[in-house]
Amino acid sequence: MSTKARVIAFYLPQFHPIPENDKFWGKGFTEWTNVGKAKPLFKGHYQPRVPADLGYYDLRMPEAREAQAEMAKEAGVEGFMYWHYWFGNGKRLLEKPFNEVLASGKPDFPFCLGWANHSWSTHSWNSETQWQKDQNIVEQLYPGKEDYINHFNTVLPAFKDKRYITVDDKPLFLIYAAKDIPDPKEFIDLWRELALKNGLKGIHFVAMHGGWMNDIQEYYDWGFDAVNSRALWHAEAKAKGKYQKLVEHKLRKKFGGVTLDKYDYEKVMKHYFTEFDKKDNVYPTVIPQWDRSARSGRRAVIYHGSTPELFKKHLEEGLEIIKDKPEENKILFLKSWNEWAEGNYMEPDLKFGHGYLDALKSCVK
Structure with missing residues (x-):
């Protein structure tokens, strides 16, 4: 039976407190902190966003993780791509939810890892600092070969787990900022060598x-x-007009949030896919919604007017793009499953309910 798509959803683990966030934002900070404080910035702006079925969950609770997996599976998601934070010298953050998934064997739902290799700054997670000087919370470092080896050995148990998502029997590993690695080829060659030595x-x-x-x-x-x-830059420029986008970009850079970086969701998605997306070795992304104002206030990028119906149209275009690819390469990355503070999620909310999940299910199942 032919596969319509291998839908892999980005999954954010920042729904439980950690000491680093407590230090900078106050005791108990999670992704929900910003979500709950969001305010509408213009007439018809959908904020704040309130979760429905799953509520304001805590990812330390296995029941929450099980419910997410069941919901995703029912909608046609193949698996979650957990964001994985390795800052060098063994420094990790937000690893607890995935570690528990790995150790417990539950939920019995496919997964892979994406290395979010970027520094954490105060602008990353909270809008209240948008006019203040940026501060580093954790710096991304690349200490060298020994650290690469330690990193590999840390994720090896995940690679060997029967739930791990593969392409041509090889575990899929995504890297957020490949160009930031001092020598990407050295890193890749080393990990491939280690993989073969460890039976992969x-x-x-x-x-x-x-x-x-x-x-x-x-x-x-x-x-x-x-x-x-x-x-996205290509699609935004097409949707708004390249000249207008450049002028507004310069105004925001000089004067802060004097003008909103707001786009019509339907227009952006109309120009989103390119001919490159048809290549076997290019995996497109589909985006249900996007509104980063809960984190960034007036400096946010906002795609206004998304609906489940428009998302379904976007999905159908994505499926058309990948339909002639080999079965293993019919991958659509879904951005995202639960990026609530970026207004970028599939989980039910009070406004749309299961609308986005139903749209996905109707297209891929």
């Missing part, structure tokens, strides 16, 4: 790319198997 057939490396799609060849030169595409 290799690793299927995917580089995330969010810029113009005509400059992706270097990823393949470094050894990446595929690129996860998000041609």
Whole structure:
């Protein structure tokens, strides 16, 4: 039976307190903190966003993780891509939910890892600091070969888990900012060598790319198997007009949030996919909604007017793009399952209920 799509949903684990967030934002800070404080910035702006079925969950609770997996499976999601934070020298954050998934064997739902290799700053997680000087919470470091080996050994039990998502029998590993790695080829070659020594057939490396799609060849030169595409700048420029976008960008850069970076969701999605997305080694992204104002206030990028019906149309275009690819490569990354403070989620809310889940299910199942 032919596969319509291998839908892999990005999954954010920042729904439980950690000491680093407590230190900068106050005791008990989680993703919900910003979600609950969001306010509408213009007439018809959908804020705040309130979860429905799952409530304001805590990912330390296995019941919450089980409910998420069941909901995703029912909608046609193949598995979750958990964001994985490794800052160098063994420093990790937000690892507890995934560690418990791995150790317990539950939920029995496929997964893979995405290395979110970027520094954490105060602007990353909270809008109240938007006018203040940015501060580093944790710096992303690349200490060298020994750290790469330690990193590999840390994720090896996940790679060997029967639930781990593979492409051509190789565990899929996504890297958020491949260009930030001092020598990406060295990293990839080393991990592939370690994989073979540990009984794996290799690793299927995917580089995330969010810029113009005509400059992706270097990823393949470094050894990446595929690129996860998000041609947002291209789509936004088309939706608003390149000149207007550049003028507004300069105004925001000079005067802060004097003008909102607001787009019509339908128009952006109309220009979103490119010819590059048809290539076997390019994995497109589908986006249900996008509104980062809960984190960034007036400096947020906002796609206004998303509905389950428009998301379904966007999905159908994505499925058309990948329909002739080999079965293993019919991958659509779903951004995201639960990025609530980015207004970028599939989980039910009070406004749309199961609308986005139903749209996905009607397209892929």
